Amino acid sequence: MAMGFFALGLGFLVLILGSSIGTTLALRTFVYRELDLSKNEVRTAVKHLTYERSDGD
Structure with a gap:
């Protein structure tokens, strides 16, 4: 069961x-x-x- 969650999490990270x-x-x-x-x-x-944005804020 824990191995399945690990594989699912690893697959999710690989897809991201x-x-x-x-x-x-x-x-x-x-x-x-x-x-x-x-x-x-x-x-x-x-x-x-970036410079223009930092001046206005």
Whole structure:
């Protein structure tokens, strides 16, 4: 019985991890290919958005 719960929990964690990796890859593919942004452009945009947000709050 305990082994079944362990296997169920482990399977659940594997599904969550796989889902998060797939989502991350899909988002990166969209940003880099579809929006045609480089890694530096994304970093710069995130820095500016973070800075603007911290000023307003």
